[in-house]
Amino acid sequence: MANFLHNLSRSRTGIDIPPVMVIGLGRFGISLARELTANGVEVLGVDVDAKLVREQSQFLTDAVIADGTDPQALDQLGVSEMECVVLAIGTHLEASILTASNLVEAGVKDIWAKADSEAHGRILTQLGVPHVIHPERDTGRRVAHLLGGRFREFAEIAPDYSVTSLAPPPFLTSSPVRLAEAWRTKGVQIIAVRSTDGSFTPLVDGTLLAPTDTIIAGGSPTALEAFTR
CATH class of the missing domain: 3.40.50.720 (NAD(P)-binding Rossmann-like Domain)
Structure with missing residues (x-):
């Protein structure tokens, strides 16, 4: 061998x-x-x-x-x-x-x-x-954040930085997105959006999101949880 x-x-x-x-x-x-x-x-x-x-x-x-x-x-x-x-x-x-x-x-x-x-x-x-x-510990952390049903996927990138996919919170669908403001006020980076046709594109300032979109966002787990509320 x-x-x-x-x-x-x-x-x-x-x-x-x-x-x-x-x-x-x-x-x-x-x-x-x-x-x-x-x-x-x-x-x-x-x-x-x-x-x-x-x-x-x-x-x-x-x-x-x-x-x-x-x-x-x-x-x-x-x-x-x-x-x-x-x-x-x-x-x-x-x-x-x-x-x-x-x-x-x-x-x-x-x-x-x-x-x-x-x-x-x-x-x-x-x-x-x-x-x-530590697969059991790491999987447990991931599942803990999925239990509430607000996240569609959740991945821990570093001890205080994770990436998730979720539907846009209502405040993001009422006016064009301002990426810097989301980071400044929420501590969350909005990275990309998937439209109903299934394609992902980088999110840019001024995008008007629909409730049916899926966004990819990054930040601390605490910030991401607060972001969904």
Whole structure:
């Protein structure tokens, strides 16, 4: 399997990144791996569970049975040649930590590792993992802002800056939009608008929005929530 990298096509259509190894084919790992594959990224899936590997192999470039806690197994997979590895093991803390340590020691520069708790995340960071993911926490934050029904989508870009899509609040449909005023008075950037024909266009000063439009807006979660009211 060390020849995995050498057998890959470099033509991509969606996400233009080098091949990715995903270790752990649970719900998070396979969701990420399938999305990468669907966007033209070559993906090698790795798991100790033969059933998971067999089930998911049809969706990935390649999938193998291997134990990430075994440095020799990773070496046989050519892990030191990988530019990016996603460690999607979360619930098995010891396996996650040992595998992370092996990846760091192998010299993988771009490691993204799933953490199931703050303590787990701290340990991964201390081991030298540059990117620690908290999917349950991050998804929970997103869903919390969707519960009220005012946002159609919600994504946290930074700790105090998010982007959302929503119908224009009534005060935006009563007169032409003034972008600077919205930022000054509401702390919200109105970025784009989707009309009923489904096309997105950048929003410019003087646009008259309709209640049926969808706008893309950015700002702090607090500002965005207040914006909708």
